[in-house]
Amino acid sequence: MKILITGLCGFIGAHIVEHILKETDWDIVGIDKLTYASNGFERIKDIEAYDDKRFKLFTADFTKPIDECLAEEIGEIDYILHMGAETHVDTSITEPGRFVQANILGAYEMLEYARKLKGLKKFIYFSTDEVYGPAPQGYEYKEGDRYNPGNPYAATKAGAECLCEAYANTYKLPIVITNTMNVFGERQHPEKFIPLVINKVLAGEKVSIHANKEKTKAGSRFWIHGRNVASAILFIINNTTETLDTHDATKGKFNIVGNKEVDNLEMAQFISMVLGKELKYEMVDFHSSRPGHDLRYGLNGDKMKNLGWKPKRAFEESLKRTIEWTIKNDKWLKLNKA
Secondary structure, X not given: OEEEEEOOOOHHHHHHHHHHHHHOOOEXXXXXXXXXXXXXXXXXXXXXXXXXXXXXEEEOOOOOOOOHHHHHHHOOOOEEEEOOOOOOHHHHHHOHHHHHHHXXXXXXXXXXXXXXXXXXXXXXEEEEHHHHOOOOOOOOEOOOOOOOOOOHHHHHHHHHHHHHHHHHHHHOOOEEEEEEOEEEOOOOOOXXXXXXXXXXXXXXXXXXXXXXXXXXXXXXXXXXXXHHHHHHHHHHHHHOOOOOEOOEOOOOEEEEOOOOEEEHHHHHHHHHXXXXXXXXXXXXOHHHHXXXXXXXXXXXXXXXXXXXXXXXXXXXXXXXXXXXHHHHOHHHHOOOOO
């Protein structure tokens, strides 16, 4: 089997590459533009995939058409996992055009490439919980629920999902969509919450905690480790046959959900406990000044659970190991931001 993965030098992509190399005998072909988020080849080198005979990487921009020469170099493909994207919500608020280009046009070009392939078994579009918008307390969105994106990043991911649905219907492409929540793990960019908190706690600096308008309740997320996400992707490829179906909005869609909801303050407190350092923090009302910051997201994971998948590692164990690994490999806390 051969799988083509976009954005595989990024944080989640590298975890998926590592998982596929360890759990299968598949060949991997990658397309990555190597922006700041990928930190060059560093993650791929770090997981010792760079020189692997089963791994081939092309430095290319997937928002441009894949020309005949590149297509010939890639060869025949069994699966496409399109996960390359701009993902940082703050940046999407200040530079929305960058996200439209990468996330919507990028999905279009990959779908155009996919429909020219013969024998493609599945096209997996990697999406986010944020397409559904903020979740009321106690509610978790199910596969097929309506979109309600609250920031430009979420809107571009929802738009790309709609393109996938249209291509599945119009061109009969075998497409599935996965939606996942906040992913953490080793080699994450320091702009993200967990490494950001590690940096601030170690430096004795104050941590800003995203909260409600009254600054009494911290925002919350369901968290999941990158290798658990990779495990779910592989499970969907190997154990499911359903693809997108315009007559049933739930088909071909899979929520990949961690097993615990944690608010931002609890997360920061856990990190400071593992570090053995004092947590200095302030509750900040991000939402009023920047409405793109939603207080809570929620996905229902029953579908994957009923199919037989669940995260292999518990949340606390995964998080503790990630923090300890990051401290020992602190170059990942010092990456330059764009």
